Amino acid sequence: MKRFFSLLLGIASLVPVLPVSHAQTPASEGTQLLAPPYIRPETARLVAEGVWVIPDLRTRFVPNIGIVEGRNAILVVDVGMGPRNGQLLWEHARKVAGQRRIYFTSTHFHPEHNFGASAFDPATIILNRAQAEELKEKGEGYLKLFKGFGAVERKALEGTILAKPGLTYSGSMHLDLGGRMVELREMPAHTRGDQMVIVEDSRVVFMGDLLENRFFPIMPDADAKGAQWIGVFDKVLALKPAIVVPGHGEVSDITLVQTVRSYLVDVQREVNARAKRGMAQDAIIKELTPRLAALHPDWDEALWIPYQIAIFYSEATGKPVSLPDLTKDLQR
Template sequence: MCTTEPSPSEARTEPTGHRAPDVSEASAPIVSGEPVQVADGVFVIPDQRVELVPNVGIIVGEQAALVIDTGIGPRNGGYVLDQARRLAGERRLYLTVTHFHPEHGFGAQAFKGAATIIYNRGQRDELRRKGAAYIDMFKGLSAAVAAEFEGVDLIDPDLTYDGQAEIDLGGRTAVLRTVGPAHTASDQTVLIDDRVLFGGDLFETRIFPITPYFPPYDADVDGAHWITVLDQLTALNPEIVVPGHGEVSDVSLIRDVRDYLAYVRDEAGRLRAAGASADEAAATIDKDARARWNTWERPEWISFAARTFYDADPAG
């Protein structure tokens, strides 16, 4: 495992003291509730806007079913597996995750032997490189979060792919595509029948995009490419868009997140060129973005996004 990943205290605090969102008083990160059908054969267990709970996808075809994301730890993974089995019966199961972060994939051990687990190669490598440190970091967030890591094991996938993979579920097709680096080094989208798009934390509903920029410990987020990815996803014009967190939406969600990131990019570049320091640029962007997107949650991430773009190579 990489030894240069953030410790809990280091990961939650930037060098200048800007802190990531405090979830110490949040509800326990438990996946719960009934799957909701958002399209034919496409179900989502909604996150109910609970911190560190993802929207979980279950796609059921005639011969097989695909699960997208698991929640944190074996308890959540077991619950998701039970829901998938209830919907899929004896059909073959597949599991994939949108990216390696703990709330999206660290329940995978419940699926070992019960499903074929498939990640892109970058996800597998990022899990191996950063997984143990992220467990330590997340355990430090709160006692309720730490409890979900009890007995957690990091599970390698059964299959990996490069670029793109297609899973025929029987009358329903899932296309897995590597699109990172963006939110992480190895983000993946899942497109069902050219209609329903699962994008993980590339976009979230009424939440400022999470930019895990903690140099020198973790700086794999790529804001410029993230914008490019959102342009590409918008061009697909999916009918239904399932974010990593927040309510299911449509393609307008992707445009909204793209516009925000482009604003931060442009403002960070302008302020840097005008001689503003990183702190000054982050403070200015933070103030303006809070006013402009005043219905969005977790504004603590604005300054991280500002620094991501401020520190980027202007020529890149």
């Protein structure tokens, strides 16, 4: 985790020319961020009956946010980073809900998905237990990390309080919103505590950062699992979703899951073949990174490819995960 923090902080110092995780608009001290990390509830659109998405608009540190309506309650999925985002979303959710009960959940603990959740304290906050534990363990470190990215991020995160869930579960949980059942299901791979939100009647699946649209998959630390991630996609494909909502990027359908799964299978196969021949991890990274980046020239965040290779290399060899130090390469 310390290596991950060092990497991201190194990348953050280069943001005028390089992307940070999910960053589409560079920011630095003394400059104005063209697209601040604030959600825009007025852009909410209906993707299925009673299912809304507030799109990220490919803005850095802004997730896709979901609102699922039932007769008696609504469920809000993810929140944005910091108190202002939390308040913006809380006010919007209250307008949508009217007299109905409000539930909140996040797909995982990362700041742009969870760190505005304290605004929902009057509501019922539901988290899977693994996510709640990961938030407790890593939350303060991530808060410090993201504040270190620059003045804009510090401002967005000022006054952040890490919210505690009012209800936790393990495995899966069915939530009755009144005439509409929603399943919350643990699916760790990107983090230890990922969960998906499945709207059963409309076959809409909110996947958080298990799926991105036109981003290379983000394996941020040694808790990410490559083979397990492919298994998650297999389970999603078995659901035959009509609509998939990625953590970042445009709303799509089952074809996006198939595309990203195929990419991860390619990475796994290429890494396994080279590891079997006895190639060292660094050599594999040097050889494979440009080849994998070329597979999808329109995808962002190619900087995570070496981490993907390191995760799959560990799984192929049984060696502990050794994440590469990319800061020198990024500074060239």
